[in-house]
Amino acid sequence: MRMLINVPETVVADALRGMAAAHPELTVDVENRVVVRRDAPVAGKVALVSGGGSGHEPLHGGFVGPGMLSAACPGEVFTSPVPDQMVRAAAAVDSGAGVLFIVKNYTGDVLNFDMAAELAEDEGIQVAKVLVNDDIAVTDSLYTAGRRGTGATLFVEKIAGAAAEEGRPLEQVESLARKVNDNSRSFGVALGACTTPAKGSPTFDLPAGELELGVGIHGEPGRERRAMMTSREIADFSVDAVLEDLEPRNPVLVLVNGMGATPLLELYGFNAEVQRRLAERGVPVARVLVGNYVTSLDMAGASVTLCQIDEELLRLYDAPVRTPGLRWGV
Amino acid sequence: MLDADFFRRWMTATAAAVDREADRLTALDSPIGDADHGSNLQRGFASVVAMLEKEEPQTPGTVLALAGRQLISTVGGASGPLYGTLLRRTGKALGNDAAEVTEEQLRDALRTGVAAVTALGGAVPGDKTMIDALVPAVDALGESFAAAADAAERGAEATTPLRARKGRASYLGERSVGHRDPGATSAALLVAALAEAADV
Structure with a gap:
């Protein structure tokens, strides 16, 4: 398979540089791998942070902007981002109204976001988490890592983003996000x-x-x-x-x-x-x-x-x- | 007695082993995972070695705690938090101040580290994970470092017929049977590197 890349090691950084050039309405921190809407933090509003391995584009970085995510943390290809990225993103977008982490249910994403939530709370940021697990192909939840987060992530991010944009408090944005996932x-x-x-x-x-x-x-x-x-x-x-x-x-x-x-x-x-x-x-x-x-x-x-x-x-x-x-x- | 140099050698030997075996780890991760285990650990342990050269931690506990923190910050995926927690909690159990620790102290500390991994990831022996290499290795550590390395390798080998119940391989159900677990394989490399560090 021929790929339009330089070397595998720089695929994610190269894409982020290109994204920055195409989208001046986003702040793209290539070194620290955080994509943030330029007007963040938005006063009085709950912020939404998601992230996951790269390779799922436009998810998640392509969903950053008014009405959807406040920030996204891209990991290596198919590899969860690290807690440092999530904490940095949370600090960049928190207006004081709190941050909702939207996490797809994969072992790596869950572990890293859990660690990040603890670290962010240590820094005085109020954090809530919602897990997306919509993939019914995983039937045996007892003996697996559980249902995976896939397409529903878009609906969760869209609907929770709209609720945050309306100025709803963190508990409401969180419960709406959970409702979308559950349905x-x-x-x-x-x-x-x-x-x-x-x-x-x-x-x-x-x-x-x-x-x-x-x-x-x-x-x-x-x-x-x-x-x-x-x-x-x-x-x-x-x-x-x-x-x-x-x-x-x-x-x-x-x-x-x-x-x-x-x-x-x-x-x-x-x-x-x-x-x-x-x-x-x-x-x-x-x-x-x-x-x-x-x-x-x-x-x-x-x-x-x-x-x-x-x-x-x-x-x-x-x-x-x-x-x-x-x-x-x- | 084991000093900070011993633990630095352990990390350097692990980085070299992961480097050498990266393609094999990634190949094992293809049929039952997502083909990145080798490159992720390669990136992580290379940055651990670079960090140790820069920060120059002076005690066994701080070498491991900092190495663990570095893995958490650089690897991502599940292996970042899991290996990071293993080393960080083992290091913390050794304490910040002791300039030297006994083999018995290391064994107890590793037991604490492995317990922390179990608590974080929820895996138990037989789930086809790194735990299947680490638990028998810690048990055999009472005998010798070489015995621990053998036990870890046997534990990793024994994951082949198992059905995965944790992590991404678990989605495959029965189709995960017949493949050796990449996490158990890299855990065996970590224990083999420990024996290598002792063998100087």
């Missing part, structure tokens, strides 16, 4: 593995004519491997898998998310099948988002996330947002 489920498939810069070859072998069902977003193999399926069959499988775990009574937000190497042409075609299946299953749809938002480097494939909403969550979802990766209403 979200995702399922992903891979049509090809991804290639990390450090390794330079695919993370797993997927023979031609096969696909992986139930993959995460780190190039790890999925729950099972099957003979290649059509877009229609994958949509049926994914939607049905999600609906096994979430029986929405209210309308849902739908994210049809590309893993990085699947063209939008295919994603829109896949979305048509997802919408057909949702209609067949009697699930009312409030909003649909299609695109590459929570990616896995150059993995081919897609995930489906459903988030059951009520009027308040929908209003917050529709609220204006201005970030490199998500932008509407402004």
